Structures are given as structure tokens and as C-alpha cells.
Amino acid sequence: MNRRYLPVAVTAVLFVALFIAGSLQFSGFASARVILNLFTDNAFLAITALGMTFVILSGGIDLSVGAVLAFSSVLCATLVENYGWHPLQAFPVVLLLGAVFGTTMGVLIHTYKLQPFIVTLAGMFFARGLATVLSEQSIAIEHPFFDAINNFGFSLPGRGWLSSATLVLIAVFAFGTWLAHFTRLGGYIYAIGGNSQSAVLLGVPMGMTTIAIYTLSSTLAALAGIVYSFYTASGYALTGIGLELDAIAAVVIGGTLISGGYGYVLGTLLGVMTMGLIQTWISFHGGLSSWWTKIFIGGLVLSFMIFQRWIAVGLHTRLQQK
Amino acid sequence: MQLTHLTQHRLFLPLLALTIILLANVLFSPEFFHLEFKDGRLYGSLVDVLNRSAPTALLAIGMALVIATGGIDLSVGAVIAISGAICANLLNSGFDALPLVIFAGLAAGLAAGTINGGLVSIFGIQPIVATLVLMVAGRGIAQLINSGQIITFQHEGFAAIGVGTALGLPMPVIIAVAIFLLVQILMRFTALGLFVEATGCNPTASHYAGLNVKAIKFSVYGISGLCAALAGMIITADIQGADANNAGLWLELDAILAVVLGGASLAGGRFSLPLTMIGVLIIQTMSTTIIMSGIEPKYNLLIKSLVIIVVLLLQSPTFRQQIRQLFGAGKAMQGDRV
Amino acid sequence: MSERKTVLQLTGVCKRFKGVFAVNHVDLNVQEGEIHALLGENGAGKSTLIKVMTGVYSADSGRIELCGTAVSPQSPLDAQRHGISTVYQEVNLLPNLSVAHNLYLGREPRRFGCIQWRRLQKDAQALLRQFDLNIDVSESLSSYSIAIQQLVAIARAVDCSAKVLILDEPTASLDAKEVVVLFRILRSLRDKGVAILFVTHFLDQVYDLTDRITVLRNGEKVGTFNTAELPRPQLVAHMLGKELQSIEAEKTASRSDDTANTTLQVERLSTSQGLRDINFRAQAGDAVGLAGLLGSGRSEVCAALFGLAPLTEGQLSLRGNHYRPKSPADAIACGIALCPEDRKIEGIVHPLSVRENMILALQAKRGWWRPLPRHEQNQLAADATARLRIVCSDPEKPIGELSGGNQQKVILARWLMTHPNVLVLDEPTRGIDIGAHAEILQLIRQLCAEGMTLIVASSEIEELVAFSNKILVLRDKQLHTVIEADAISENAVLAAIAGSN
Known part of the structure; x- marks a missing residue:
């Protein structure tokens, strides 16, 4: 097998192993319901993590996604509840603002050569601040459209429910796969992450690509915010705190190299699902408390990092032997 | 010439920012500068700012060193939670001799620093991910120690770390100042400071000059862990309880920000602890000012983020050049150094 | 020789750093269908001159002409657009992308907004076959040896319609067999009319491959010679700056070996x-x-x-x-x-x-x-x-x-x-x-x-x-x-x- 797919394959094997272990241990674990709930419950995280995948593939980082999600959910709620907009009017505005936000960060990073870490950190404060200014309280959304969408879905055998959030998730990942592997921009993103100096020499438009990456990440975070506002039927400025860490962890567990250049969109989806499965397993277990999730995920990130380091070193020596 | 020298001094921008914020207080809330001495300690907003700055200041001291070597330590917030949890549980367990509790807290910090330092210097893993591991898992470990509860305790001796008074000032201020002086002396009265800066500026040349670059990187993470553990004890003592979820949440970001506001580059190199302290004060004064001036606290984050962006832009050569071009090339030429 | 068309002509190129000449009034003439060696010890000004030609530095004075028109490349990318491509010792491609993608990055064939991977790979295969390279182009570049990576880089440069191909120490990390393959391809490119500037420190290779030699020393041009007419000791003398015959032995105090x-x-x-x-x-x-x-x-x-x-x-x-x-x-x-x-x-x-x-x-x-x-x-x-x-x-x-x-x-x-x-x-x-x-x-x-x-x-x-x-x-x-x-x-x-x- 191609060595490039090894990290993703490892994550896939891990996911399947966890699922089998859970199924043997608990009755009711091996069901369409559990799998589909993984999608529904983690849709917002997966959408955010997809944006993060592109950022990390290019060798950057985006700390602002959790705050952008919160801002987007609060803006949705405010527009719908306080201003009486129809959700379908509110969504384009929310997504557009998300895009503008990301574009601004991209411009700051590219034009002024500021480090992504610190720019997106400021972006995180700014988005969280905007959300707080909009409303400090949680706003419940009661709108027939929200109910309709939440009730929309397909019933599947095994008491499974293909929810609207899952459908959005699938659409977004289809888009992500197309972008990463079938467009020029996708190639440019991998190129910058592989070696930015070589990328310049090969004619990659650095400015355009950098700005596109952060615009995409923020737009997807805004979309995740919309999905989250459906999921909770509310908007709250303090949601999604620490979501950026979960997203980064999902990307790393999904086999994407944190220094950029290597990784797959599908890996990230597997990473999110693996994290979700750990959570499900812990809730089935009952005896283990929720904090074990964090410890497990931390441990997973650590082992994946050392694993990737090992692959990298292996590649290096293999090349030297040639 | 004199003026350009002044504006190019490293102290200029951070001090200017702090002065502007303080001046804003003179205009909008003069009571900000009111100080009062009663019951053996000073009271007033200024003292308050110092007191609240103490945990961030401690983190920023360690962070400044880590960043100077070209690294970053994201785990300090989680380390706060761990050291707090360990101390609180020890206090409730009967092993409540103060030196033992403090020693245990510090040992936890050192252990965390050792893990980070080991991953970075021995395994060669990027600092951002290496410390992300503990950032994520650390809070889980703290919750594990606390069994998911907020552990409260009654212990006057330990509580004094957070709420006590010494020399007329709150104890956290005294601790932060003492550690600042200790580390400053350690860095500037031994050759450590030079070694740390050399490592950050050019690790290869430093290795060639006979420095043990790995050991230096390793030790700054250790110091950072110790500082975080101390901050954790202050926060825990302050509320007389250990909250694994919220203790020190996002403080690592404030600490990183303070170091950057102090003029340090995240790429490593020169560091200055006094400037870092000014960065800490800028952050805390800004928060307090916003509250005092009657602006609703919900604008706090928004204003903070805008100030950060402005300071970052002012440090960017491209931005400075654009500003110069905007204000006429002739005048700018004098200030240019070739 | 002189009937050949001049492709690249440098006249009086100077580049100073902090007032010191790194390149001092250097002329260079590279012709169509020749392999031209650029030689000199470290610090002779080779790398500065290459960086001037490829737009990394801009010359302080002097002219660069490409096929008779003056150019002043602003960046390596700009130089490539003019037709000056460089292949470095450390290959400037993307190790994480596939060979095919490296060859066509930024000019992938598309249909309905999708990259046509199959066509791209077929094109890549065909292109590399011209270079006697039969490899799996869908594998990532890093899974091949430096020699193959270099050939891929050359293939990309040539396919991007390079008029001048600059090879900077291309053989430094190749073994003897790989060098033979590289040289065969360079010769065939030469025969197709490409102008090649070849920088190396292996004198055997200079005599094996090149038609003419330009020697730099201390930032100045020593001269351009026909390879066949320049004996090896003479070349070394030019590079090191001393004429063999004119040297007088200088005495150094002898010491007892104890x-x-x-x-x-x-x-x-x-x-x-x-x-x-x-x-x-x-x-x-x-x-x-x-x-x-x-x-x-x-x-x-x-x-x-x-x-x-x-x-x-x-x-x-x-x-x-x-x-x-x-x-x-x-x-x-x-x-x-x-x-x-x-x-x-x-x-x-x-x-x-x-x-x-x-x-x-x-x-x-x-x-x-x-x-x-x-x-x-x-x-x-x-x-x-x-x-x-x-x-x-x-x-x-x-x-x-x-x-x-x-x-x-x-x-x-x-x-x-x-x-x-x-x-x-x-x-x-x-x-x-x-x-x-x-x-x-x-x-x-x-x-x-x-x-x-x-x-x-x-x-x-x-x-x-x-x-x-x-x-x-x-x-x-x-x-x-x-x-x-x-x-x-x-x-x-x-x-x-x-x-x-």
C-alpha cells in the first residue's frame, strides 16, 4: 500500500477496532443508531475540523474557529428572534460575515507577515467579543423553519435516523474532498504546506491561496455555527469554547501532519468519528467519567504524533539509503 | 535623530501603550488612582490590577523564556488545574503540612514541564503540538484527581498564598514579584539568559559555539511548568477550591499575548522579562479600565482584540513602511536605518 | 562555434554587498545548443551570478539579454516566465505531491472544474518517457531518489519552455550510474537546441560533458574557453588564480619534526x-x-x-x-x-x-x-x-x-x-x-x-x-x-x- 495512506489507514483500523470492542462489550452498541448519532452529534465539530484540515495542510493554524461558531450561532439567534428575519435570510448574512472575517485574518497573515497563531488568537478574542456584545444570554430559537429542519430526515433500518445535520455534513465533506483533490486551489494548499519556498518557485499564488484558506476555515466555522444553532435550538456566546482544540486534535488523529503538506479530508472525518466513538464508549461504560475522554484524546494525539515522527524518520533514512 | 532613537527603543511601544491606557483612566475614572492603607495593606484599583495580574505574570515569565528559544507552551492553563487539584486533595487528605503541599504542587508542574521539554528537545516534536497534548489531556487528569468535583478546603496556611498580605501588599503580588526577581537574576546574573537568547536566535551556531541546545530547551519548559504550578496554587488558594474545568482557563493565551506585547517574536530570540511584565499590566489594566470607565464588560474582549491587532501591526515592518509612505517619504528617510 | 545563436548574454553585471563586489563586471555568453560550464571556487561569485540571472537579486548594473531582448527578472518565478529555469542541488519541487502533480502544478488539465487526473498522469508519463524515465507518476515525489527528482525538475523546466536551463551542482548527490543517465539526457537536450549552464565542482564531469567553460574568480571573470582547448592544469590554475609557470617558490621556515x-x-x-x-x-x-x-x-x-x-x-x-x-x-x-x-x-x-x-x-x-x-x-x-x-x-x-x-x-x-x-x-x-x-x-x-x-x-x-x-x-x-x-x-x-x- 502507498505509504501516504498509512496514517489514515491506522485511524480507520482504530475506529473499526473500537467499534468492534464496544459491540462485544455492550449490547446495542453495534447499531445504525449509534453510528448515525455519531454524525448528528459531531456534525458541527466535523465541519469545523474540515476547515482546520485545510489550514493545517497549508502549515498554518486557526484558533478562532470556536469563537466564530459561537458568533455565528448568536447572530443567527439574534436575527431570527430579535429582528424577526426568516432563517433563510439570516444564513447568507452569517456565512458572508464569516467569510469576511476569515479574509481579514488571511490578509493580515499574508500582507503583514504576522504569525497565524497570534492573528487567529486575536481573531478568537474578536469573534468571542462580538458574540458577547450581541447577547450575553443564551437566546432560544423558536421558529417553525427550525422545527421543520430538525424534524427533517430519513429513517433507516436499525432505528437509525439520517438527520439533516448529517446530510449537511456529507455535503460539506463531498465539497471538501472535491476542493482538496480535484481543484487547483487544493493542489496549491498542499504545495504551500509541503514547502512554501518551492511553492513560490513553482508559481503558486501565495497571497490568494493563504487568504482563501482562512476564508474557507471561517466560513465553515460559521456554517458549523448554523448547524449548532439547529442542534441546540439556541444561540449562546459561550458555546464552542475549546472547540478549536478538539478540531486540531481531530485533524491530527485523522493522520494529517501538523507541520503541513500531508493528510486527507477523509482522515479528519475519521478522526472526528473516532473521538465521538470514544465518547460513546465511555457513556456506554457508565463507570468511567467524562474526563477520561480528554485523557484518551490527549493520549491519542501523543501517540499519533510520535507515530508520524517515526514515519518521517523512516522516510528520511530510506531516502538516505538511496 | 534623538526622537527616532527614542521611538525605536524596545521599551517605547509597550510603555506608550500602558501610558495611554493609564491616561485614559485619568480622564474617565480618576478614582482609579485612589490608594488607601487600612488593616495593614494597601487597597485601590491599582493594587487590584497587580493582584489580578499575578497568575498571568507568573505564566508569562515562564512563557517568555520558552518563546525566546523559539517554542511555545500551550499547556500552562492545564498545569494550573493539575497543581491546584493536587494541592486541594492533599489538603483534604490529612497530609496537609504546608511545605509538603507546596512541594507536591511544584513537583506536578516540573513533571509537566519535563514531558513538554522531553517531547520538544529529545523527540524533536513541534512545540505547538507537543504542548497541545497536555493542554487537552491535562484538564482531564485534573478532573480525574478531583473525581470531577470542585474540591474545596479549609486551610488558613495555604489560603494565605492567595488571600494573605505581606509587606502591605496582597500575597500573590509578593509571590509574582519575588519570582520575577528570582528568574530575572537567574537569567541576567548567570549566563542562562544569554544561552536562551542565543538558542532562539540561531540554534546551529549556538551548538557550534559549544552550547547544549537540547538541555537549554528542556530546562525552559521545566521553568515554565514550575511557574504554572505556582500560578495554580495562587488561583486555588484564592477561591479555596480547585476547579479543574475553569482554573486558569485560557490564561496561556493571555500569557503568550503578554510576551508578544512585550515586543518578543514568536520565532524566538531576544526576551525581556520587564517588558513582558508591562505586557501583563497592559492586558489587566485594560480589563480593569473597561470595567471602571463604565463601558460594559462585554466590550472587554472586543477592545482587547483590537488593541492586540494594532500592536501587532505596529511591530510589522511592512505596516511601518506603509505608514511611512503615507506620511511622506522625505521625513521617513531620516528614520530609516540601512 | 560563433555561428550559433546567443540565447543568454550578460554584459558588465555587477552586484555588491555592503560595498564589496560579489560579482564585478562579469560578461557571460551562453549559446543555443551548448552546455556551458560555470566554474570557480566558493566565493568566486557563481552563486551570486546565478541569483542575479534568476531574479533572486537584482543586479546593481549591467545588462541581461535573452534572445536579444533585455530582461530584468524580479523573482525566480519571473525569470521562469522569461524562460530561465534553474534546477538546484536540493530539488525545488514539492516532496509531498505526486510526480505528475509536480510536473503540472498550476497548469493541470481541467474539465467541469475538476482536475482530470487520468489525462494529467498520461501526459506526465509521456513527458517523462522523453527523458527515458519509466516510473509510476502517481507516487509522491519523495519516494524517488534525488536523481529522479532532479530529472523530474529538469523535465518540468524544459516543458515550461525553458530557453536557458541552469543546473546548479546537479550531480553533487548522485552516484556514478545516475550521473551517466543525467548526462545522456542533458546531451539530448543540447542536441535539441536548449542552452544549458552547468555549475559543478567535478572537473571530470566538466571535461566529459561541456562545450565551453567560463571561469570566475573573486567575483571577476577570468575568461571563457573551449573545453577541448583548455588543459586541466591550466583550468585549475585559472580557478585558483595562479599561472603555473610564473610561480616562484616562497620559502617557509622549516621545522624539525619532533x-x-x-x-x-x-x-x-x-x-x-x-x-x-x-x-x-x-x-x-x-x-x-x-x-x-x-x-x-x-x-x-x-x-x-x-x-x-x-x-x-x-x-x-x-x-x-x-x-x-x-x-x-x-x-x-x-x-x-x-x-x-x-x-x-x-x-x-x-x-x-x-x-x-x-x-x-x-x-x-x-x-x-x-x-x-x-x-x-x-x-x-x-x-x-x-x-x-x-x-x-x-x-x-x-x-x-x-x-x-x-x-x-x-x-x-x-x-x-x-x-x-x-x-x-x-x-x-x-x-x-x-x-x-x-x-x-x-x-x-x-x-x-x-x-x-x-x-x-x-x-x-x-x-x-x-x-x-x-x-x-x-x-x-x-x-x-x-x-x-x-x-x-x-x-x-x-x-x-x-x-x-
């Missing part, structure tokens, strides 16, 4: 960097010169002595004691110092100050807990500044603001402060002005007189002859000849470097 007084003994030294079986001995007051062309193993000997490359065989002893350094810190503790070749990356620590740079090694040797008091640092810095005549108004200035010569003196000062028994200098006079050059030679003599042992690697034979009392001539990472005492002359060294086995 085994008991040996400072450094090197026996059967082999290292992981490829050195094989090096033997020599040096005593107090000796200046041992390491001569040889670039890549002959000069720097590798320096690195081995300083603990930078693990020994695979043999042993070292220092004043009679077994010596096996594992790191520079070890070497320094044993009294060895190294002034490295790449001053910017391995030497100076910018933006630390001149004073801090000077005391760094001494401080490292003392340990962090025993800091040099500031007044002592100031005194040491002042003494060194005076002794080495460093031009520096303020020792608190960042070292990067000094000229190359003064930076080098600061690094020398750094090592002299540690009072080494053995001082290893790797290209101590590279890229520095004439004044500083003479002062450093003076210093070397003086240090020898004081009883220090110096090991000096240099491409400047003239200077090696001027101060050495023993010269080791290296070839192919092995010791070729040892020239001692009265036998030392530029003629002898040149002959040893150029001579055939």
Missing part, C-alpha cells in the same frame, strides 16, 4: 560524511593547510576534529590523550576550536551583539553558573577589538550589521578567548575584503609563533603556501599528498590538486 611534541595525531580517520583513511600529525606551532578542490573533503576533516561527524574508524589523540569528541562542547572542553565555513548559519548569532557573540564560546565552556562579569566581558571585547582591529563603533551593535570581514574577526575572537590548543579554520578568508584578508593571515602566523596549532582549510593556495609548514592535499575525501616544509610551493600544491592519479 614526535614527542605532537599536539594532534590523526590515524586512519574515517567518518560518516565519507572521509576515508586520513593520517596526519601536527605539533605546537604548526600550521597545517588542507588543500583540495571543493568537495574534496577539506570541510569534512574540520567537522570530524570538532565533533560534528561521528568517527566510523580510526582514532584521534590530543597531546597524547585519546580524543573522541561527541559534540562541539566536548571538542571545546578538550581545547579545540572551529571557525566554521558558513559564517551566517554556523557562525554568527544574529541579532545578538558583537560582545555577546565574542564571549559565547568562552561562557559556554565556563558553564552558565559561572558568568563572566560584565566589566570582564567589556574588557575582553575591547581587547579583542583592538587586537584583531575589528572595525566596530559599538560592541553592543547586532553582529549582523558588521561587514563580512569584521564578522569573521568576531568569530575568531570568540575562539581565541577560549585559548584553544588547536584552532581549526575552515575557509577563514572567504568573502571578506582584502584588508581583513591580510590581517587574518598575519594573525595565523602570529598564533603559530605563540605555539598554537592551526589547521586551516582553504581554497586559496596562495595563502596556504604563505603560512603552512605542512599541506595536506585531499582528493575524493582521501589524503592524496602531504607536502612538507621546503617542498611547499604553489606549483607543488597545484600539481597535486590537478594531477591525475
Whole structure:
């Protein structure tokens, strides 16, 4: 097998192993319901993590996604509840603002050569601040459209429910796969992450690509915010705190190299699902408390990092032997 | 010439920012500068700012060193939670001799620093991910120690770390100042400071000059862990309880920000602890000012983020050049150094 | 020859750094369908000239003409658009992308907004077949050897309609078989009319492959010659700047070889960097010169002595004691110092100050807990500044603001402060002005007189002859000849470097 797919394959094997272990241990674990709930419950995280995948593939980082999600959910709620907009009017505005936000960060990073870490950190404060200014309280959304969408879905055998959030998730990942592997921009993103100096020499438009990456990440975070506002039927400025860490962890567990250049969109989806499965397993277990999730995920990130380091070193020596 | 020298001094921008914020207080809330001495300690907003700055200041001291070597330590917030949890549980367990509790807290910090330092210097893993591991898992470990509860305790001796008074000032201020002086002396009265800066500026040349670059990187993470553990004890003592979820949440970001506001580059190199302290004060004064001036606290984050962006832009050569071009090339030429 | 069309014409190109000429009024003419060698030792100005041609630097003066029209490339990408493509020793492609993607990045065939991977791979396969390369183009580039990566880079450059192909040390990391393949392809490109500028330090390859040779030295053009009409010793003489016949032997004080007084003994030294079986001995007051062309193993000997490359065989002893350094810190503790070749990356620590740079090694040797008091640092810095005549108004200035010569003196000062028994200098006079050059030679003599042992690697034979009392001539990472005492002359060294086995 191609060595490039090894990290993703490892994550896939891990996911399947966890699922089998859970199924043997608990009755009711091996069901369409559990799998589909993984999608529904983690849709917002997966959408955010997809944006993060592109950022990390290019060798950057985006700390602002959790705050952008919160801002987007609060803006949705405010527009719908306080201003009486129809959700379908509110969504384009929310997504557009998300895009503008990301574009601004991209411009700051590219034009002024500021480090992504610190720019997106400021972006995180700014988005969280905007959300707080909009409303400090949680706003419940009661709108027939929200109910309709939440009730929309397909019933599947095994008491499974293909929810609207899952459908959005699938659409977004289809888009992500197309972008990463079938467009020029996708190639440019991998190129910058592989070696930015070589990328310049090969004619990659650095400015355009950098700005596109952060615009995409923020737009997807805004979309995740919309999905989250459906999921909770509310908007709250303090949601999604620490979501950026979960997203980064999902990307790393999904086999994407944190220094950029290597990784797959599908890996990230597997990473999110693996994290979700750990959570499900812990809730089935009952005896283990929720904090074990964090410890497990931390441990997973650590082992994946050392694993990737090992692959990298292996590649290096293999090349030297040639 | 004199003026350009002044504006190019490293102290200029951070001090200017702090002065502007303080001046804003003179205009909008003069009571900000009111100080009062009663019951053996000073009271007033200024003292308050110092007191609240103490945990961030401690983190920023360690962070400044880590960043100077070209690294970053994201785990300090989680380390706060761990050291707090360990101390609180020890206090409730009967092993409540103060030196033992403090020693245990510090040992936890050192252990965390050792893990980070080991991953970075021995395994060669990027600092951002290496410390992300503990950032994520650390809070889980703290919750594990606390069994998911907020552990409260009654212990006057330990509580004094957070709420006590010494020399007329709150104890956290005294601790932060003492550690600042200790580390400053350690860095500037031994050759450590030079070694740390050399490592950050050019690790290869430093290795060639006979420095043990790995050991230096390793030790700054250790110091950072110790500082975080101390901050954790202050926060825990302050509320007389250990909250694994919220203790020190996002403080690592404030600490990183303070170091950057102090003029340090995240790429490593020169560091200055006094400037870092000014960065800490800028952050805390800004928060307090916003509250005092009657602006609703919900604008706090928004204003903070805008100030950060402005300071970052002012440090960017491209931005400075654009500003110069905007204000006429002739005048700018004098200030240019070739 | 002259009927051929000129593709690339450089006229009077100059480039200065901090007032020192790196390239001084250089003319260069590369014609259609020729392979043109650009030769010169390190610091001769080859790399600066290439960077001017590829738009990394802009020339201070002079003209670059491509097929008769003046161009001034602003960036490597701009140069490529004009038709000047460069393939470097370290391949400038993307290791994480597939071979096919590397070939067509930014110009992928698309339909309905989707990249047509199948067509792209077919095109890539077809393109590489022209280069006799039958590989799986869907594999990532990093899974192939450097040689194949280089061929891919050449294929991309040619396919992007390169008029001039610049190859910068393309063979440095290839083995003999791979070189044969590369050369076959270069010849076929030449026959198709591509103009190729070939930079290398392997003289055999120059004679094997190229049609004409341009030699640079100290930033100036020595001349352009037809390869077939230039005998090898003559070429080496041009590169090293001395005419073979006109050299008069200069006497160096001969010394008695006294085994008991040996400072450094090197026996059967082999290292992981490829050195094989090096033997020599040096005593107090000796200046041992390491001569040889670039890549002959000069720097590798320096690195081995300083603990930078693990020994695979043999042993070292220092004043009679077994010596096996594992790191520079070890070497320094044993009294060895190294002034490295790449001053910017391995030497100076910018933006630390001149004073801090000077005391760094001494401080490292003392340990962090025993800091040099500031007044002592100031005194040491002042003494060194005076002794080495460093031009520096303020020792608190960042070292990067000094000229190359003064930076080098600061690094020398750094090592002299540690009072080494053995001082290893790797290209101590590279890229520095004439004044500083003479002062450093003076210093070397003086240090020898004081009883220090110096090991000096240099491409400047003239200077090696001027101060050495023993010269080791290296070839192919092995010791070729040892020239001692009265036998030392530029003629002898040149002959040893150029001579055939």
C-alpha cells in the first residue's frame, strides 16, 4: 500500500477496532443508531475540523474557529428572534460575515507577515467579543423553519435516523474532498504546506491561496455555527469554547501532519468519528467519567504524533539509503 | 535623530501603550488612582490590577523564556488545574503540612514541564503540538484527581498564598514579584539568559559555539511548568477550591499575548522579562479600565482584540513602511536605518 | 562555434554587498545548443551570478539579454516566465505531491472544474518517457531518489519552455550510474537546441560533458574557453588564480619534526560524511593547510576534529590523550576550536551583539553558573577589538550589521578567548575584503609563533603556501599528498590538486 495512506489507514483500523470492542462489550452498541448519532452529534465539530484540515495542510493554524461558531450561532439567534428575519435570510448574512472575517485574518497573515497563531488568537478574542456584545444570554430559537429542519430526515433500518445535520455534513465533506483533490486551489494548499519556498518557485499564488484558506476555515466555522444553532435550538456566546482544540486534535488523529503538506479530508472525518466513538464508549461504560475522554484524546494525539515522527524518520533514512 | 532613537527603543511601544491606557483612566475614572492603607495593606484599583495580574505574570515569565528559544507552551492553563487539584486533595487528605503541599504542587508542574521539554528537545516534536497534548489531556487528569468535583478546603496556611498580605501588599503580588526577581537574576546574573537568547536566535551556531541546545530547551519548559504550578496554587488558594474545568482557563493565551506585547517574536530570540511584565499590566489594566470607565464588560474582549491587532501591526515592518509612505517619504528617510 | 545563436548574454553585471563586489563586471555568453560550464571556487561569485540571472537579486548594473531582448527578472518565478529555469542541488519541487502533480502544478488539465487526473498522469508519463524515465507518476515525489527528482525538475523546466536551463551542482548527490543517465539526457537536450549552464565542482564531469567553460574568480571573470582547448592544469590554475609557470617558490621556515611534541595525531580517520583513511600529525606551532578542490573533503576533516561527524574508524589523540569528541562542547572542553565555513548559519548569532557573540564560546565552556562579569566581558571585547582591529563603533551593535570581514574577526575572537590548543579554520578568508584578508593571515602566523596549532582549510593556495609548514592535499575525501616544509610551493600544491592519479 502507498505509504501516504498509512496514517489514515491506522485511524480507520482504530475506529473499526473500537467499534468492534464496544459491540462485544455492550449490547446495542453495534447499531445504525449509534453510528448515525455519531454524525448528528459531531456534525458541527466535523465541519469545523474540515476547515482546520485545510489550514493545517497549508502549515498554518486557526484558533478562532470556536469563537466564530459561537458568533455565528448568536447572530443567527439574534436575527431570527430579535429582528424577526426568516432563517433563510439570516444564513447568507452569517456565512458572508464569516467569510469576511476569515479574509481579514488571511490578509493580515499574508500582507503583514504576522504569525497565524497570534492573528487567529486575536481573531478568537474578536469573534468571542462580538458574540458577547450581541447577547450575553443564551437566546432560544423558536421558529417553525427550525422545527421543520430538525424534524427533517430519513429513517433507516436499525432505528437509525439520517438527520439533516448529517446530510449537511456529507455535503460539506463531498465539497471538501472535491476542493482538496480535484481543484487547483487544493493542489496549491498542499504545495504551500509541503514547502512554501518551492511553492513560490513553482508559481503558486501565495497571497490568494493563504487568504482563501482562512476564508474557507471561517466560513465553515460559521456554517458549523448554523448547524449548532439547529442542534441546540439556541444561540449562546459561550458555546464552542475549546472547540478549536478538539478540531486540531481531530485533524491530527485523522493522520494529517501538523507541520503541513500531508493528510486527507477523509482522515479528519475519521478522526472526528473516532473521538465521538470514544465518547460513546465511555457513556456506554457508565463507570468511567467524562474526563477520561480528554485523557484518551490527549493520549491519542501523543501517540499519533510520535507515530508520524517515526514515519518521517523512516522516510528520511530510506531516502538516505538511496 | 534623538526622537527616532527614542521611538525605536524596545521599551517605547509597550510603555506608550500602558501610558495611554493609564491616561485614559485619568480622564474617565480618576478614582482609579485612589490608594488607601487600612488593616495593614494597601487597597485601590491599582493594587487590584497587580493582584489580578499575578497568575498571568507568573505564566508569562515562564512563557517568555520558552518563546525566546523559539517554542511555545500551550499547556500552562492545564498545569494550573493539575497543581491546584493536587494541592486541594492533599489538603483534604490529612497530609496537609504546608511545605509538603507546596512541594507536591511544584513537583506536578516540573513533571509537566519535563514531558513538554522531553517531547520538544529529545523527540524533536513541534512545540505547538507537543504542548497541545497536555493542554487537552491535562484538564482531564485534573478532573480525574478531583473525581470531577470542585474540591474545596479549609486551610488558613495555604489560603494565605492567595488571600494573605505581606509587606502591605496582597500575597500573590509578593509571590509574582519575588519570582520575577528570582528568574530575572537567574537569567541576567548567570549566563542562562544569554544561552536562551542565543538558542532562539540561531540554534546551529549556538551548538557550534559549544552550547547544549537540547538541555537549554528542556530546562525552559521545566521553568515554565514550575511557574504554572505556582500560578495554580495562587488561583486555588484564592477561591479555596480547585476547579479543574475553569482554573486558569485560557490564561496561556493571555500569557503568550503578554510576551508578544512585550515586543518578543514568536520565532524566538531576544526576551525581556520587564517588558513582558508591562505586557501583563497592559492586558489587566485594560480589563480593569473597561470595567471602571463604565463601558460594559462585554466590550472587554472586543477592545482587547483590537488593541492586540494594532500592536501587532505596529511591530510589522511592512505596516511601518506603509505608514511611512503615507506620511511622506522625505521625513521617513531620516528614520530609516540601512 | 560563433555561428550559433546567443540565447543568454550578460554584459558588465555587477552586484555588491555592503560595498564589496560579489560579482564585478562579469560578461557571460551562453549559446543555443551548448552546455556551458560555470566554474570557480566558493566565493568566486557563481552563486551570486546565478541569483542575479534568476531574479533572486537584482543586479546593481549591467545588462541581461535573452534572445536579444533585455530582461530584468524580479523573482525566480519571473525569470521562469522569461524562460530561465534553474534546477538546484536540493530539488525545488514539492516532496509531498505526486510526480505528475509536480510536473503540472498550476497548469493541470481541467474539465467541469475538476482536475482530470487520468489525462494529467498520461501526459506526465509521456513527458517523462522523453527523458527515458519509466516510473509510476502517481507516487509522491519523495519516494524517488534525488536523481529522479532532479530529472523530474529538469523535465518540468524544459516543458515550461525553458530557453536557458541552469543546473546548479546537479550531480553533487548522485552516484556514478545516475550521473551517466543525467548526462545522456542533458546531451539530448543540447542536441535539441536548449542552452544549458552547468555549475559543478567535478572537473571530470566538466571535461566529459561541456562545450565551453567560463571561469570566475573573486567575483571577476577570468575568461571563457573551449573545453577541448583548455588543459586541466591550466583550468585549475585559472580557478585558483595562479599561472603555473610564473610561480616562484616562497620559502617557509622549516621545522624539525619532533614526535614527542605532537599536539594532534590523526590515524586512519574515517567518518560518516565519507572521509576515508586520513593520517596526519601536527605539533605546537604548526600550521597545517588542507588543500583540495571543493568537495574534496577539506570541510569534512574540520567537522570530524570538532565533533560534528561521528568517527566510523580510526582514532584521534590530543597531546597524547585519546580524543573522541561527541559534540562541539566536548571538542571545546578538550581545547579545540572551529571557525566554521558558513559564517551566517554556523557562525554568527544574529541579532545578538558583537560582545555577546565574542564571549559565547568562552561562557559556554565556563558553564552558565559561572558568568563572566560584565566589566570582564567589556574588557575582553575591547581587547579583542583592538587586537584583531575589528572595525566596530559599538560592541553592543547586532553582529549582523558588521561587514563580512569584521564578522569573521568576531568569530575568531570568540575562539581565541577560549585559548584553544588547536584552532581549526575552515575557509577563514572567504568573502571578506582584502584588508581583513591580510590581517587574518598575519594573525595565523602570529598564533603559530605563540605555539598554537592551526589547521586551516582553504581554497586559496596562495595563502596556504604563505603560512603552512605542512599541506595536506585531499582528493575524493582521501589524503592524496602531504607536502612538507621546503617542498611547499604553489606549483607543488597545484600539481597535486590537478594531477591525475
